[in-house]
Amino acid sequence: MSTAVEPTSQPGSTDGVHTISQSIGSLSLDADSQRVERQLGNTETSYFLPSRESGVNDMYLHLGCRAPAHLFQRTLVRLTWAILRVRHPLLASRVEMHDYEDIRFVYNVPSSPEEALARAEESLEYRKGTKDELLDSYLNGPRTLSNSRLSYLIVSEPPSEGNEDTxxxxxxICTTHFLGDGMALHQFANHFFNLLASKTEVELKDLLQxxxxxxxxxxxGQSVLPASLExxxxxxxxxxxxxxxxxxxxQLSQDKLIGGHAFPRRSGQARRTIVPTIPFDEERTKKILKNCKEHGVSISAATFALCSIAWARTNNLKWELPTMMYSALNLRPQLVTTPAINDSYWFIAIGYFNxxxxxxxxxxxxxxxxxFWQRARSAKEQSTDAAKNKRLVSRSREMAAKRAKQARVWAKEDDDKANSVWKAPPPAxxxxxxxxxxxxxxxxxxxLLGNLDGIYKHATFSEIKLHTLTTGSRQRQGGMLMFGYTFVGKLWISLGYDENGFDKDVVDKFWHHVLAGVDEFLG
Structure with missing residues (x-):
């Protein structure tokens, strides 16, 4: 694949144009134009293709904070947003799909700081509204992102609170999932608040330059797109x-995955995602974490056990079959470090385990x-085996290839149906x-995101005091995902699901038993 980039001089500069040619993985570049591109890897492809119609898996990270109003002036936020988009070029890229095997990230390198700032402005919005209104609009309204807008930043201010200082x-913060993962999203938010809180407008302008x-x-070659996971x-x-x-x-590892349980589904209504979120205060959280430690498990392992017990109390059928749950696996510790790869952390690097x-x-x-505690220890053992398995890299590569292949098949089927040319395959x-x-x-x-206070350096945020975090993604019809994490010293558990896609009574009963299980087992 041939690609190109031209580092352009500022107006009035006498700097010459330096022709370079370099290849990094599947990405190559030279200095004949401002365009940089590379093929999507298998993991990126498996997330991109399902997202095309309605933004399935488009991620969001909501953060609530108290701060002086002047820190959130549009000029300061726009500069901060622009700086981070220059550092992480996938955020400022677009996707071009030529066919199911040829899908590319395309990045037009900004020709000046002013152009970078103007592009940042195009993907920044200030609006009025509450947190719940913000989330409902993103999750259930028209898609915010698109192939030409892979990231978006929304700042919402509720009605005036009088003459208070803060x-x-x-x-x-909105991005597509094929652009990155939760670790990238939270690291980015930490850097965003650090810059916004610690620098003046003049300093931010200088930093953008x-x-x-x-x-x-x-x-x-330093502004090339970060390489894919593969x-x-x-x-x-x-x-x-x-x-x-x-x-x-x-294949043998896949054959061992046995699960005989699923929430009863219903159809016929438009998808509507809700995210009930329960925080536990700091004192209660300390007690819960201490209890887990005394039993030799993490809160993440305990959450698997909570779901197991909650489902057993919700459902009285098929007890002879086990319950299977899936989760994402952080593959960043497995990656090869090379100075030729862009230093951006914005790329997706997750595998899967059950x-x-x-x-x-x-x-x-x-x-x-x-x-309960025996199942929590079993969940810990299974999670540890998945993360430390000597076959982790090869299994992750095979899974990515399988998922990408299946995504291409489903994408073509969807497109054929949309164009009224689809024909059902003959029965096998x-x-x-x-x-x-x-x-x-x-x-x-x-x-299960763990202790997010290890990522967010709250002491560096000066007058910005974070107090709330909610995260998730736009879902497909009948989607469900539970989140667990600690943030600002509190344990948070949330359940994002399509309330029109499941039997409401069953989901409500399950959620009740999850929360009751926290009281019963964790303290």
Missing amino acids: QNHDIL QEWETRCKASH DRLPKESQVGFKRIAERIDF VVLPAFLPKSTQDVSAT PKKDTGPPRPPSNALIGLS
């Missing part, structure tokens, strides 16, 4: 036998607590394959 502000000169003006993983084996062994190992737990409860109610011939395979249904997905 005001409440709600910030919504410096960033542009370093990464855009005569960058010699290009950052250790190189796959070129030995034929080893490659076959890796594929067999992946936790399988029994679906039944002991007959004696006195034994339920012991069962029946084969004598022996006993039927056990089901592999996942009950729910869990996004």
Whole structure:
């Protein structure tokens, strides 16, 4: 693939144009134009294709804070937003799809700091409204993002609070999921508030100038798009036998995933995502975390056990089959570090793992607590095995390839149906394959973010005092995802789901048992 970038001089500059040519993974560039591009990797493709119609998996991060009004002047926010978009060029890129195998990020390098600032303004919005109004609009209204707008920043101010020195502000950072993951999103938010709180307008202007000169003006390749996950993983084996062994190992690991439970669904109504979120105060959170530590597990492992017990108390069918839950796995510790790759952390680097737990409860109610902690320890063991498995890289590569292949098949089917040219494939011939395979249904997905106070350096935010965090994504019809994290010293548990896609009574009962389980088991 041929690509190009031209580091352009400022008006009136006598600097010459330096022709460079460099190849990084599947990305190449030279200095003949302002355009930089690269192919999407398999993981990015698997998220991009389903997002095209209605923004499935478009991420958001809401942060509520109190701060003096002058810190959120549009001029300061716009400068901060522009600086970070120059540092992380995927945020300022677009996607061009030529066919199902040829999908590209395209970045037009800004020709000046003023152009970078103007582009930032185009993806910045100030509006009135509450946090709930902000989230409902993003999750259930028309799609905010698009192939030509991969990031967006919304600053919302509720009605005036009188003459108070500080005001409440709600910030919504929006990006597509194929652009990055939760770790990138939270690191970005930390840097955003640090810059906004610590620098004057003059200092921010100077910093934008410096960033542009370093990464855009005569960058010699420093402003290239960050490489994909697949290009950052250790190189796959070129030995034929080893490659076959890796594929067999992946298939065997998939065959072990047995899950016989799913929430009863309903159809016929438009998707409507809601995100009930429950915070536990600092004193209660300390007690919960101490209790988990005493039992040798993390709050993340305990959350799997909470869902297991809550579902057993909600559902009285198929107890002979286990319950399976899935979660994302941070692959950043597995990546190869090389100075040739852009230093941006904005790229998606997640894999997937599953936790399988029994679906039944002991007959004696006195034994339920012991069962809970045993299942929490089992969840910990399964999570640890997934993260430290020596086959993690090869399994992640195989999973990404499988997901991308399936996404291409479904995308073509969707497009053919939209164009009225789709034909149902002929039924597959029946084969004598022996006993039927056990089901592999996942009950729910869990996004367990851990202690976010390890990412947010609150002491550097000066007069900005963060108090609320809610995160998630636009969902497909019938989507459900639970979040668990600690933030500003509090444990937060939230359930994002399509309230029109499930049996309401069942979901309400399950959510009640989850929260009751916190009281019963965690303290």
